[in-house]
Amino acid sequence: MSLALSSARLAVDIGGTFTDFALEVEGRRFSRKVLTTPQAPEEAVIAGTALVLADAGLTHADLSLVIHGTTLATNAIIERKGARTALLVTQGFRDSIEMAYENRFEQYDIFMDRPEPLVPRQLRLPVPERVDARGNVVDLLDEEAVRALVPTLRAEGVRAVAVGFLHSYANPAHEERVGAMLAELAPEMAVTLSAAVSPELREYERWSTACANAYVQPVMDRYLDRLERRFRSDGVTAPIFLITSAGGLTTVELARRYPIRLVESGPAGGAILATRLAAQYGLDRIVSFDMGGTTAKICLVDDAQPLFSRSFEVARQYRFLKGSGIPIRIPVIEMVEIGAGGGSIATVDALGRIQMGPESAGSEPGPACYGRGGTRATVTDADLVIGRIRADRFAGGKMALDAVASREAVANSVGTRLGLDGVPAALGMVEVVEENMANAARVHAVESGKELAGRAMVAFGGAAPLHAARLAEKLDIGTVVVPTGAGVGSAVGFLLAPVAYEVARTRHSVADAGFDVAGLNAMREEMRREAEAVIRPAAPEAPLTENWTADMRYRGQGHELSVAVERAPFTAADAERLRALFVAQYVAQFGREIPGLPVEITGWQVRLSTPEVPMPPLPAALPDTQAAPAETVELADPATGRAAPVALFLRDGLPAGAVVPGPALIVEDETTTYVTAAFEARINGLGHIVMTRRAA
Incomplete structure (x- = not known):
């Protein structure tokens, strides 16, 4: 039957391996994952949209808004x-x-x-x-x-x-x-x-x-043109927007002209989810961990705000160090992204070292266990061999996995080369990919001047809950949150994103008596109009928040600081105030000011956005209850290298307050959470899995 509704919003996130769907209607959420169709990505989008609409009892015409993000551009680079x-x-x-x-x-x-x-x-x-x-x-x-x-x-x-x-x-x-x-x-x-x-x-x-x-x-x-045509032919009349790398929205037309603005669109959705959860939980400092089929993304969130940047690097090649990637100059939520996903392919180099990625099996042919022609071992194959993924419960049993093919692939790609049996070889692969992610997180934190110890982690994406606890152990993190819908976390984040857009301009001026007030005010008004023209089709009546920053430096310096400034039109008296804002930030970052040097302004940015979607309050803690496992399974312990029996729980069967001591597996249709022996998991009032480090 069809639901009477005023708003049904669909979020679609195309990854290198899976395409994720999150549909929100009247406070209810429906989700789906389907394999990405890389030769024609719109085929997976159309098929998955039909499935998730059928789950909700809706038609294409019932949709009021479609928000789309993708890592296709990132993966191509x-x-x-x-x-x-x-x-x-x-x-x-x-x-x-x-x-x-x-x-x-x-x-x-x-x-x-x-x-x-x-x-x-x-x-x-x-x-x-x-x-x-x-x-x-x-x-x-x-x-x-x-x-x-x-x-x-x-x-x-x-x-x-x-x-x-x-x-x-x-x-x-x-x-x-x-x-x-x-x-x-x-x-x-x-x-x-x-x-x-x-x-x-x-x-x-x-x-x-x-x-x-x-x-x-x-x-x-070509992809966006085909997708829009297919959506319209299926009866979708709702506006279609693309999520940008800064967590805002842009039109299909602009996305087709400037697809580089989408290069981090999928990960941006995940960062939005982590940011909103940080505010909901009252966590001052978190690390967002998003691991899909092709890449892993790590983002730091402080005071319920992700780090924003005017530039970032794609495809860092050398130990994730700054300078070893391709620089991109666009507004972006700052994060580090590496080729470490469920489909990352294992090789052994000339020195006998296991290397994971950045090449990915994607969805075609996919990991060997998918039975689609893949023969090289991937992280997913290794997880299946060691027991973290259960062949009979993958995707709720809707997608059969070939465990024999995984064992053969691990043996051929790694085991035979290193003289290791299947489980030790698979554990080696998993350990390498987890250490790669941990090292990327450490480097990102150092470059940002931040600490990882003492943070909480929010883990989402199809593969992240499988590796989050081990990653947390390596990074000295004591709390890991796996939210509901974690397997489609970035798509869920799209639904929480405000309608927003960023515009930047270069214009050189000096904060002194010759301050060009009229010219700057005219340029800023033009920038605001450009941003508002993108936002209004999606939010015709919504109030807008206007945030401005200016790139400022002392004359003679080669790099700038991004300084928050007011939105009101400038007057001649504002030159000294802008200088004071810069000096205050310069002193905070470098410990001193440089007297007597003029202050230059080289660029301006504006972010225009609608209010954030409100989050429900965090329910009060419930009494602990012991949950009964669905079965006992064999799982290889990364500490000992040997398989041992552990309890397997079904997430749908765990009530609020349920306690799951590690080691254990918590299985759901879209992902599996591995609770290591160092952690204990609880289900809170929102249905989120909260893993906490046991006292030593």
């Missing part, structure tokens, strides 16, 4: 499966994108791995032109040289072109002219202008962002 891309660049600067910062992120390792640019050198094509830092044209654009490059682009099989000219943020005229010429001369190629995708200073980050956008644009553009 990590696995280098994007379009063949060229970069048209100011003559004399073709190697800037490879020279990067001209430093060594690991000074003493002569074998350190540097990230390969997405565009190889032979496709970085110089164009005679030059604009200075104030936007003045120094050398006119050589249009004949641009025309002469088109045959080269076609001969090289280029499908996407990034255009990156020096100082185009100050004057984009040359880039815009090249974009118009390519639209006429090579309409089959997708074109990204660096001044449009990241209109900010510093050419390396801007060009890297433009290349990444071009690299994923053809894939994402």
Whole structure:
């Protein structure tokens, strides 16, 4: 039967292995997971949407809003499966994108791995032109040289072109002219202008962002076009929005033009979920742990707010150190992401070391146990061999797993090479991937100037609850929360996200008597209008919160601090107040001010958002009750390397107040929580699993 409703909101999160669905209607939530269809991702979206709507007794026309996020762009960059891309660049600067910062992120390792640019050198094509830092044209654009490059682009099989000219943020005229010429001369190629995708200073980050956008644009553009057409043909009349890397929303049209803004969209949903849970639980400091089929994401949340950044790195290659990835300059919830998911493939290197990822089996062919043609061992296969995943209970029994295939894959990929039997080899794989994630978390915390010890962890994603307790042990974390719907946690986070959008601009000014009040106010009003135009279709009447930041530095410095500023229009008297805000933050971070130096403002950002969705209050603690296990199963202990009997519980059968001492497994349709011997789990009044460290 069909429910009478005023609002049914659907969230869809495409991962590298599974596509997750969360449908919220009249206070009830329905969820589903289906295998991602990488050759045509919309097929999984359409199929899963039909399933979850049927679960709720709804039709496509009943939907009032669709929110979509995906790691497809991220996975394409990590696995280098994007379009063949060229970069048209100011003559004399073709190697800037490879020279990067001209430093060594690991000074003493002569074998350190540097990230390969997405565009190889032979496709970085110089164009005679030059604009200075104030936007003045120094050398006119050589249009004949641009025309002469088109045959080269076609001969090289280029499908996407990034255009990156020096100082185009100050004057984009040359880039815009090249974009118009390519639209006429090579309409089959997708074109990204660096001044449009990241209109900010510093050419390396801007060009890297433009290349990444071009690299994923053809894939994402075709996918989003097909998806929107299929949704409309199925009867969906609701607006469709994409979640951005900063946890806001954007239109399908903008997402097709700037898919790089979606590169962390799935993980952003998870960070939103963790942030709201932190506020609900009254936790000041948490670490968000999201592990899916292809990647793992770790985010720090302080005072119920995730760390935001204007830039981040994708696909760090060298021990997760800053500088070993591809820099992207967009608004983003700051997190570290590594190629460590359930589908991460195991190999043994020349030194006999187990390596996990970043290559992933994805959903096609998937882990060997899926029976879809995969033969190489993955984390999921290892979890099945050691007993953390139960073949007969995976996906609620709807998806059969082949345990024999997993054992053979682990033996062929790792065991035979190292002379190990199946269980020790699988335990080695799991230990390596868990230590990789722990090391990534440590590095991320150090770079952020934060501590991990004493934090609580919120774990979600199909694979995270399987590894969260062990990761917590390695990071000295004493509390782990596995929320309801953890297996589709990022999709649930989409439903909690405010409608929001961010706009950034570069504009140089000095906080002194010559402060350009009229020009700054006009630019800020234009930025606000741009953000509001994106938000209003989804929230026509909602009140909006306006948050502004300014990038500020002392004159002569090379990097800025992001300083929160007021939203009201500026007056001439505000120059000294802006300077004081910067100095206060500079002193807080570096311990002293620098007297006598002027303060420069290089850029501005605005985030416009609707109010947050309210969270229910945390229920009072209930008396502990002992729950009866559904069965006893064999599970390999990572400490001893031997299998031993442990209790298996069904999450649906655990009432609030139930206590589950470790070691144990808590199984649900979308994931399994492994409670190690060091932890004890309780089911709280919200149905969340809360694991707490036992006293030593």
